[in-house]
Structures are given as structure tokens and as C-alpha cells.
Amino acid sequence: MAKQNTVFKDAFNRCLGLIEQTDRLPSEPELGSQLGVSRTTVRAILARLQEIGLIEWSKRRKVVLRTPAPSDRFPTEETDSLSDIIERSFMRRILAGGAEPGMQINELELAREIGTGTTSVREFLIRFSRFGLIEKRPNSHWVLKGFTPEFALELTEVREMFELRSAAAFANLPSEHPAWAELEAIATLHREILADVENRYREFSELDEKFHLLVHKASKNRFIVDFYDIIAIVFHYHYQWNKTNARQRNARALEEHLAYIEALQSHDPARIEAACRRHLKSARETLLQSIN
Amino acid sequence: MAKQNTVFKDAFNRCLGLIEQTDRLPSEPELGSQLGVSRTTVRAILARLQEIGLIEWSKRRKVVLRTPAPSDRFPTEETDSLSDIIERSFMRRILAGGAEPGMQINELELAREIGTGTTSVREFLIRFSRFGLIEKRPNSHWVLKGFTPEFALELTEVREMFELRSAAAFANLPSEHPAWAELEAIATLHREILADVENRYREFSELDEKFHLLVHKASKNRFIVDFYDIIAIVFHYHYQWNKTNARQRNARALEEHLAYIEALQSHDPARIEAACRRHLKSARETLLQSIN
């Protein structure tokens, strides 16, 4: 196995969705840009579609013959990219499992456990090291620094600096900037979820990420925007394995977000700073509580 | 060539320095910790020392037979680790050579040019991507974002936030903290270089890095300290290939540093902030000027 064909399989599955809606597929380049893959992959997809009798394909004619069945799809396990698999598997080990700070991380062992080559694991660890949770000893192992209260404090300290500055920059965006429309859309979603919070509180996580990323982007600073990756991944995985009081926690955050959004819309710097600080403070407290 | 033995060669060269100072070498574990390598490497070094007649080695007896000659050393090109070579070579291309923003970076081509395998180049690019100068298109090439004025502005914006905060934290370090002694040593060096700035201005670069890193470390925040890597590498390489007005520029920075250091020693927050801002402002201006 040199390279997994997950790009092909994932694009194929998404292509089945397109087939359900039309009876003729567009040109190869058009399909490629709709699916976000190259023509090479598009042609592989078309070949397979023809092979399993879903379409009749001859040059420009791509006629849909029948509705796709669930059995036509590739199973989801096969469509995840290798780095996603490694990431999930690694994060579960260090956030969920009993991973002590100072523990050694062994590339070979990790690779064996995940069932992959060492190169991919190694590249993942290098990429992941910027999150400050692991550290390399050259010519030797990696050391797990651990998801500790210190880590959370250092993370939130920088986050607060960056977000306060970004929020201030947001207020100064020209009124025709698309971010304002996005902000309004996000506000509406907040209100909808809040109205039925009992059932929909799980949608908060994704919305949270979208909202804060929008704010950070207003800084127009790649370092600030990139840093948000770290926050996002930490919150994403941490709360995925730590669901105590999730409903209550999310309801509160939703309300804080709304106040924060309204402050942004008011363009009043003092009000923005106050609302931003209030939310960041409670986010920090929640994170710290859940670590101990 | 599976792995270059640069660790061995570099440690061997450093060991020649030890040999000049004694007539008997210590035990293997002791040597290992002095050279920062494992016993395996120490034994390889001892074997080679014996082979070229520098020592007589028998179990615990390691008697120096003669003074090392320059020809005993391995040439410096062979002692640099592969990642250093790749880094230098890459930085020269993008900072010195005409590298346009938006240019594609090709792993294979880079590897061929440097004369190394693709794996090492790839790992370098992944590590390097956190500096915000390149970006990956999955399943496709890397894109050079370029060492542009925008980059410099984004970099210095974050730097200023971090350094102001670190400087404030520095003033609050307890008086018995070793950082104060280090600061005084750095101040002394500043005065010495400044007294003979015509001849010694080239020593500034290294001192600059040491000083700012010391300040950043006072933040006790891994993200702030890690970020200083980016600043250091940018300044390091940029000034290495851009020496216009180096003497004058360094003399000015030395004086600003001294004012900044004295402010830190005064523990007066307002004075610290003022001195820090003044220096950061001129550092930013110098960087920006040299880009255009």
C-alpha cells in the first residue's frame, strides 16, 4: 500500500449525492471542481460508476441509469484520510486515556497500534508538536507534556490577548464587509439553538468554532488565525470526551456569545471588551474545572 | 546511506577539545554526559581515537598519546545535521534569491537540489510551515507566501504583544531569580561591545537573540516562548543576507537595549513599557525598510 485511495473513495461517495439530483453528469473538469479533486480522480470515479451500472459513460454522455443504493457507497472508515485517523487515535490516548505528563512517546509503537507506517506517525507528531503538548528529544523519543492546568492557563492567556485584539479589529471592519453578514447569520443560529436548547445543545461545539474563527480572522494576522487551530482542536477533543454538564455549559456559552455579538454590532469598544472578557473568563474557568 | 553519522562526527570533534586539556579521558558514561551523546557513540569515538593513534584505550585506561592535529577533525560540512543543511539551503532560496510570493514549492526538486531524500525535505517543510511563510495544498504542492511587508507586520504585531507582556512579567520576577544575574551579564556584554562597536558590531546578532529570549521566558508561557523561534529565525537569516548599515543599525539597537535593560532593573512598569515600545518600534521599522 503506497498511498490509500481515500480521496477517490470520499469523492465517489459525494458524487453519489450529485447523481441523486440529476440524470446527466456535467463535464469532467466541472465535476472535478464540484468535488474538489483532479480530473484523474474524476475519471476513476466515472469508470467505477459505469462498472457498477450507475451510469452509461461514453465521452460527453454521462447518463444516470438508476438511483444509488446505500450499498454502492464506500464505508466511512475507508474515506478518512490517514492523518485524521492518526490524529483521532492519538488524541484519544492523551486526552481520554490515562496519559501521564512526562510519558515517553514511541513512534514505532504508535504506528503498530494504529496499523500504519512510521513515516505518517512521525509527520503527524511533527505537525502536532506546535500545539505544545509534546516535545522532541533529538535522536530519541518524544515526551508528552500533558494536558495539564498549566497548559490550559498558558493556552488561554494567549487566546485572551488575541481574541481581545481581534474583537476590537472586528468592530472597525467597514460595514460592507461580508463578516457582518456572517455574524448576523451566526447570531440567528444562536437564537434558534437557544430556543430549543434541550434538544439542540450538541450543535454548539461547531457553532462555537465558527464564531470565534470569524472573530479571529478580523485580526488579519496569520499568526493569530493559525493559533486558533490550537484552541479549536483542544476544545474539540476535550469536550468530545468530557460531557459533564454539557447542556448547561453550552446554554450559558450561547447566551454569552449573544451578548458578545450584540456588543460587536454596537461598535462600542468598551462594551465589546467587557462582553469578550466575560465570555473568555467563563470559558477558561470551564476548561480548568474539567481538567482537574 | 540510511542515517548520517553527524552526531558521531560532531561529538568526535568536540572530544578533541577535551583531549587537549587532559592526558586521561574519564569513564564512558561521564564522557557521554559531557558530550551530550549516548555511550554507543562515546565508544565509537574512543574506537576512532585509538585507531588514529590519539589515545591508548584498554577498558578503563584511556591515555592521551599526542595533541590532536587539525587534520584529525572531521570537516565542518560533515558535522551539520541534515535538517540544518536543508534549513539553510531553503532560507537562502526564499530570503536571498528571487522567490516570488505565490511560487510553488516542489519537494522532489528541492530534495534533488540539496542532494537528499524527499522524506527529510518533507519533514522540514512541515516543521517550517508554522512560521507562516509557506502553506500546503493537500495532495499537491506547497505555496510560498513570501517574505513580504505584510508578513513582517503580522509578525511584529504579535511580537510586540508578547514582548510587552513578557517584559512586564520580568519586572515581577523575585530578586533571587537567576534571570536577574543573566540580565546583568547581558548588560555588561552590551557595554563591552558598544565600547568597541566598530570592530565588534557583528556580535550583536547573537546577543540580541539571547536577550529577547531571556525576556520572553519570563512570561512562563510556552506559546510565547515558542513564538520567539519565528522571530529569531527571521532576523537571523534576514540580516545574514542583508548587511546594509549593519554597523549603525546594531549600534542603535545596542543603546536601545541598554535603556530597556535599565528600565527592567528599575522595576518601574511605565518606564519598562516605554523603553520596550521604543525598541520594538525601531526594530519593526528597520525590518520593514530592509524588505522593500
Add this chain to the structure above:
DNA sequence: CTTTTGTCTTTTATCTACAATAGACAGTTC
């Protein structure tokens, strides 16, 4: 003459192999 397709080349993602290096354990020496 613009867009699409057929064909071919190049590049990336990943695996495997192997030398360099680290590290463990038992026997040896002081």
C-alpha cells in the same frame, strides 16, 4: 476558438528497509 476528452508525465503520500544512535542488562572492576 473554446471546452472537453484521451493520454502521458510529474509529484505527493506512504511503506519498507537499514545504518546510526540510544538505551538496557549482566558481568567485571575497583
Add this chain to the structure above:
DNA sequence: GAACTGTCTATTGTAGATAAAAGACAAAAG
């Protein structure tokens, strides 16, 4: 009996190979 050495094993760093995916170019179709 503490530290050192001899020997062995495990892991990392790097090269090289290969399938997947991207992309280039000319011929074909509208």
C-alpha cells in the same frame, strides 16, 4: 557495592520504491 565495561536490543533518521492523485498537452468535439 557503586560505578564501569561488554554486549545486545530497540528506536530513530533517512533513503528509495511505489500507488494515488495532480496536472500538462494535444487531439477531438461542439
